Amino acid sequence: NAGVMQNPRHLVRRRGQEARLRCSPMKGHSHVYWYRQLPEEGLKFMVYLQKENIIDESGMPKERFSAEFPKEGPSILRIQQVVRGDSAAYFCASSPATGQGRYEQYFGPGTRLTVT
Amino acid sequence: AQSVTQLDSQVPVFEEAPVELRCNYSSSVSVYLFWYVQYPNQGLQLLLKYLSGSTLVKGINGFEAEFNKSQTSFHLRKPSVHISDTAEYFCAVSGGAGNNRKLIWGLGTSLAVNP
Numbered sequence: 001n002a003g004v005m006q007n008p009r010h011l012v013r014r015r016g017q018e019a020r021l022r023c024s025p026m027k028g029h030s031h032v033y034w035y036r037q038l039p040e041e042g043l044k045f046m047v048y049l050q051k052e053n054i055i056d057e058s059g060m061p062k063e064r065f066s067a068e069f070p071k072e073g074p075s076i077l078r079i080q081q082v083v084r085g086d087s088a089a090y091f092c093a094s095s096p097a098t099g100q101g102r103y104e105q106y107f108g109p110g111t112r113l114t115v116t
Numbered sequence: 117a118q119s120v121t122q123l124d125s126q127v128p129v130f131e132e133a134p135v136e137l138r139c140n141y142s143s144s145v146s147v148y149l150f151w152y153v154q155y156p157n158q159g160l161q162l163l164l165k166y167l168s169g170s171t172l173v174k175g176i177n178g179f180e181a182e183f184n185k186s187q188t189s190f191h192l193r194k195p196s197v198h199i200s201d202t203a204e205y206f207c208a209v210s211g212g213a214g215n216n217r218k219l220i221w222g223l224g225t226s227l228a229v230n231p
Contacts, residue, residue: 004159033218043206043221056218091159095217103148103167103210105219107159 002027004094004108005074012114013082021077021111025094031055032075033105034067037089049075050097082115089113118143118209122222130230131199137192137225139207147209149190150219151181154204163205166190177201202229 005024013019025032034046048056049069060067064082069075079086089112093105123138141147148167152160164175171183181192190207204226208219 031217035219035221042223043208043219045218045220048218056216059218093160093219100167103217104150104162104165105217106162107152109159112157 004092004106006090006092006108006111008111009109010112010114012116014116015083016081019079019082019086019113021079021090021092021113023075023077023092023094023108025075025092026106028096029094029106030097031095031102032069033093033095034075034077035091035093037091037110043091046077079113082113084115087113087115118145118147118211118220120207120209120220120222122205122207122225124225125223126226126228128228128230129197132196134195135193135197135201135227137205137207137227139190139192139222141188141190141207141209143188143209143211145211145216147211149181149183150208150210151175151179151190151192152206152208153177154206154224156203160206163192197227197229199229199231202227 032049035043037043045059047060047067064080066078089110091110093107119142121140129135150165151163154160164173166173166183174180179194204224206224207222210219
């Protein structure tokens with residue numbers, strides 16, 4: 001059973017460009033979470049999604065950031081007009097909807113975004 | 117609101133020595149508690165979790181943690197560490213139920229195991 005997959009693993013963007021980060025959850029998982037890891041700030045929750053539905057976006061910056069989890073395909077975290085401060089590691093996690101395992105989140109390897 | 121404090125940012129220890137990584141949390145509701153490990157340039161791997169029941173939980177790689185509700189702590193322990201345990205360790209809390217599944221994280225503890 002493949003784990004959570006994220007691509008690309010490394011992404012370099014110039015200031016003002018768009019960044020698209022992809023996350024494929026574990027098989028059978030319908031819940032996806034995005035976190036950002038910044039140096040000196042640790043891990044921060046960004047958004048929690050189910051298929052076609054945003055459940056909690058309390059950690060998302062108000063501007064330039066958006067996330068989706070369509071019925072088919074991976075979850076996408078989109079950052080428009082990137083700035084240097086967006087440079088970070090972005091982690092995706094997934095969990096099943098029901099059962100004991102729904103309390104556990106399984107993480108992907110992350111996408112390391114560098115804005116030049 | 118929930119928060120997590122990891123009391124030590126760095127813990128150096130010699131191989132085969134015991135280690136304790138400390139974690140305190142604050143929450144106005146019942147919580148679920150987790151420890152994750154992160155090796156350099158990798159994702160996060162779940163070590164163990166406390167959801168309910170026995171306050172002493174055992175995880176992978178010989179780690180265990182004890183949930184202490186009165187002291188709002190969830191310290192991680194291992195009786196004898198190996199070089200391969202060198203990594204960053206994160207304590208996290210969630211409300212767990214319904215829509216409150218997001219993980220709130222401590223800043224991490226860097227464990228350095230020396231020969």
